Amino acid sequence: MTLAQNFKYTLIAYLIAFLSPSLVIFFSKDPKVLIQANTIIYILGAVALIFINTRLTEKPLVERRKNSSWVQIISWGVIGIFITIFSQGVANLIEQSLLGTEAASANTQHIVTLAKQYPLFLLAVSVGGPIMEELVFRRAFIGWLDKYTNVWFAAVLSACLFAVAHMDGHFLVYFTMGIVLFALYEHTGSIWTSSIAHCAMNLLVVLTQMFFVP
Numbered sequence: 001m002t003l004a005q006n007f008k009y010t011l012i013a014y015l016i017a018f019l020s021p022s023l024v025i026f027f028s029k030d031p032k033v034l035i036q037a038n039t040i041i042y043i044l045g046a047v048a049l050i051f052i053n054t055r056l057t058e059k060p061l062v063e064r065r066k067n068s069s070w071v072q073i074i075s076w077g078v079i080g081i082f083i084t085i086f087s088q089g090v091a092n093l094i095e096q097s098l099l100g101t102e103a104a105s106a107n108t109q110h111i112v113t114l115a116k117q118y119p120l121f122l123l124a125v126s127v128g129g130p131i132m133e134e135l136v137f138r139r140a141f142i143g144w145l146d147k148y149t150n151v152w153f154a155a156v157l158s159a160c161l162f163a164v165a166h167m168d169g170h171f172l173v174y175f176t177m178g179i180v181l182f183a184l185y186e187h188t189g190s191i192w193t194s195s196i197a198h199c200a201m202n203l204l205v206v207l208t209q210m211f212f213v214p
Contacts, residue, residue, distance in 0.1 A: 002057070003056070003060060003143050004144055006058075007141060009052050010049055010052050010053065011140065014132050017046075017049075017132060018045075021041055031118075032118060035120065035121050038121070038124055039123050039128070042127075042132070045128060046128040046135075049131070049132050049135045053139065060143030060146060061146045062146065062186050062189060063191075065189060066186075066188055066189025073193050073196075074193075074196060076193045077184070077197050078196065080194065080197030081201050081204065084180050084184075087180045088173050088177055091170075091177075095173065106169065107168035111125055112206055112209040115210060116210055122206065125206055126202045126206065127199055129202070130198035130199045130202055133162065133165075134181065134194050134195045137158050137161065137178065138158065138191060138194055139185070142182065145158075155178075155179060159175045159177075159182065160175060162174055162177070162178040182194070
């Protein structure tokens with residue numbers, strides 16, 4: 001499978017997984033059923049995207065430049081958790097100072113509320129969702145666009161789309177997160193580095209909000 005085909009199929013599968021939960025409401029309005037369906041769809045979506053990406057025969061340029069060991073991939077993934085959280089904090093402070101935005105993210109607050117009521121939802125937030133986003137925004141999109149332009153231009157455009165996709169008024173925070181996650185991916189040449197950082201960061205942020213923030 002070429003990079004262009006991979007991007008097309010990855011994007012289609014992602015959009016199906018992203019939009020499908022909104023269709024469940026036509027069959028049930030029970031919040032528990034909706035959350036369970038959302039979680040299952042996100043996990044299946046992640047599995048589908050992983051499968052699609054295993055069919056890729058043309059490696060992205062980012063991955064051709066590096067050949068990191070699994071120890072390096074995992075180590076930088078763990079280090080990336082703290083880099084990502086720190087960079088988000090700095091971006092949040094800049095937004096508050098220059099734009100007067102609220103520190104709290106509406107998206108995060110909504111996720112925390114759902115996770116408190118339905119702990120199973122943590123699987124969607126800390127596994128399914130992040131893995132799909134890494135495969136779409138970092139590997140598939142940048143891998144395809146990198147053939148035609150500078151890799152960092154592709155990364156900036158990807159980070160912009162990543163921020164817009166979250167739509168909660170914290171553009172700089174999500175843009176910064178997108179750039180940092182790409183830098184982690186680029187550093188080791190493995191999408192699993194940014195995936196580890198993204199999954200663990202989401203889990204850590206939600207658990208902190210659940211148990212330590214009143």
